[in-house]
Amino acid sequence: xxxxxxxxxxxxxxxxxxxxxxxxxxxxxxxxxxxxxxxxxxxxxxxxxxxxxxxxxxxxxxxxxxxxxxxxxxxxxxxxxxxxxxxxxxxxxxxxxxxxxxxxxxxxxxxxxxxxxxxxxxxxxxxxxxxxxxxxxxxxxxxxxxxxxxxxxxxxxxxxxxxxxxxxxxxxxxxxxxxxxxxxxxxxxxxxxxxxxxxxxxxxxxxxxxxxxxxxxxxxxxxx
Numbered sequence: 001x002x003x004x005x006x007x008x009x010x011x012x013x014x015x016x017x018x019x020x021x022x023x024x025x026x027x028x029x030x031x032x033x034x035x036x037x038x039x040x041x042x043x044x045x046x047x048x049x050x051x052x053x054x055x056x057x058x059x060x061x062x063x064x065x066x067x068x069x070x071x072x073x074x075x076x077x078x079x080x081x082x083x084x085x086x087x088x089x090x091x092x093x094x095x096x097x098x099x100x101x102x103x104x105x106x107x108x109x110x111x112x113x114x115x116x117x118x119x120x121x122x123x124x125x126x127x128x129x130x131x132x133x134x135x136x137x138x139x140x141x142x143x144x145x146x147x148x149x150x151x152x153x154x155x156x157x158x159x160x161x162x163x164x165x166x167x168x169x170x171x172x173x174x175x176x177x178x179x180x181x182x183x184x185x186x187x188x189x190x191x192x193x194x195x196x197x198x199x200x201x202x203x204x205x206x207x208x209x210x211x212x213x214x215x216x217x218x219x220x221x222x223x224x
Contacts, residue, residue, distance in 0.1 A: 038175045
């Protein structure tokens with residue numbers, strides 16, 4: 001059963017009328033060989049062209065390093081998602097991300113585009129799990145990816161806030177600390193909250209409520 005370690009990058013907007021949109025999907029597939037040794041066996045990457053605001057803000061370009069040229073040639077979310085799901089394959093898999101925001105954003109985007117969420121299965125938040133393992137004196141300490149790599153004695157490879165690079169580095173932590181994780185079986189389609197929101201909430205409302213990067217633009221605001 002392969003492990004899909006993935007990362008997403010989002011747009012950044014000062015205008016709260018617009019929710020953040022996925023613009024970058026990166027993932028690695030980790031599998032065990034016949035001796036039980038974990039290794040990266042494949043990678044996936046695609047940019048995603050935003051549908052609400054196709055022109056990237058200066059803040060987004062500065063934060064992610066993703067350019068307008070990268071986005072102009074990219075597929076919209078439904079087509080990008082189709083490619084991602086096809087790459088993951090028909091075999092059952094675990095999905096793992098660093099933090100809860102990626103799963104939330106995938107679900108909200110699927111609702112917006114009226115797409116099924118049953119493919120979001122066996123999802124695990126590696127940041128939450130490992131932060132609990134590393135707690136000291138009974139206190140929960142949420143670790144960033146850079147901190148986790150440092151504790152593992154691993155250097156960050158690539159550029160931060162680029163989806164594939166972040167996914168590759170997350171996979172390094174995952175393989176290094178594999179015995180520390182207890183992976184769960186679940187399915188987003190079975191989540192009562194997801195089902196009820198699909199039925200009773202409008203797409204626009206859901207996107208606005210669940211924007212995990214809604215306050216990110218505050219990082220770029222100048223003090224008055």
